[in-house]
Amino acid sequence: MYPFKFRPVFQKRIWGGRNLAKHFNKDLPPNETIGESWEISAHPNGLSRVTNGSFTGKTIPELLKMLGKDLVLGTSVNSHKFPLLFKLLDANDRLSVQVHPDDNYAYNFENGQSGKSEMWYILHAEPGAKIVHGLKEGVQKPDFISALKSGNIERLLNYVPVRTGDVFFIPAGLIHALGAGLLVAEIQQDSDLTYRVYDYNRVDQTGNPRQLHVKKALDVIDFNKRLPIENQGDTLKLEGAEKKLLCSFSKFNVEKISVFKEYRQEVDGSRFYVIMVIAGEGSLLYVNGQERMSLGDAFLIPAGLGDISIVGNCEFILTYVP
DSSP states (O other), X not given: OOOEEEEOEEEEEEEEESHHHHHHOOOOOTTOOEEEEEEEOOOTTSOOEEOSGGGTTOBHHHHHHHHOHHHHTOTTOOOSSOOEEEEEEEESSOOOEXXXXXXXXXXXXXXXXXXXXEEEEEEEEOXXXXXXXXXXXXXXXXXXXXXXXXXXXXXXXXXXXXXXXXXXXXXXXXXXXXXXXXXXXXXXXXXXOOEEEXXXXXXXXXXXXOOOOHHHXXXXXXXXXXXXXXXXXXXXXXSSEEEEEEEEOSSOEEXXXXXXXXXXXXXXXXXXXXXXXXXXXEEEEETTEEEEEOTTOEEEXXXXXXXXXXXXXXXXXXXXXX
């Protein structure tokens, strides 16, 4: 067992750009607008493959089949498939106004798939950047339908200015959209279900309007949902590092770890961990060896690996199933 590093899967998007190469040293395909880099994924729409060690070339489903659920995911993870998806996003242009279904709706109307709740960590924000985070206070379904029909939906959206380091939880049922000029780390459920309700009348590469999913969106939007409160915790000072809770949710917990000397993480077999390096560099030490960690790297720490430590001067996002 060892920490698994993966080759990212790049996804072309109409709103993407080239900033993942500029800011995160990603080896993007030439002359393509890349909106998403799926860093660690077991989803069939973008299976990432191991690039290090004896399991090079294997996907996460193949690792699960070869090594077993308990060694990879952990004894306390109530799933036999990898439950999360990790991305870097380049919102070079604004994304569509969209919403995701919850587990119940996705199971019943999307062939047993999981729903999609997600969290955004803002890695870089251009001056004046903003997001859509829910609807304005008091907007109800008839108001929304009327605005859709008249093409005047933007007046109902809750726009929020953002800065580097901000955190936003996007639960299923919440209308949302990234604005232009943002680089984002996204942690989400293992789902690729997105219902677009408005796309600024953009057309695709063939000149056709992008597909909308208004009926399904209206089924899943929660018009009574209060905007989620950012649930960041206090910074906990450790001997050689600091950590801060960014998000606590039933499907995933996310912490930001700032290492200036050493950080130690217990890995007791109960759950896996994922590390996404967002600044600096260091070394990931485990019982049988070590891996270099640099900006933009992501590692899956299998549950059966044993305790690890990170030494150096770096920041990373640590995710695990609670």
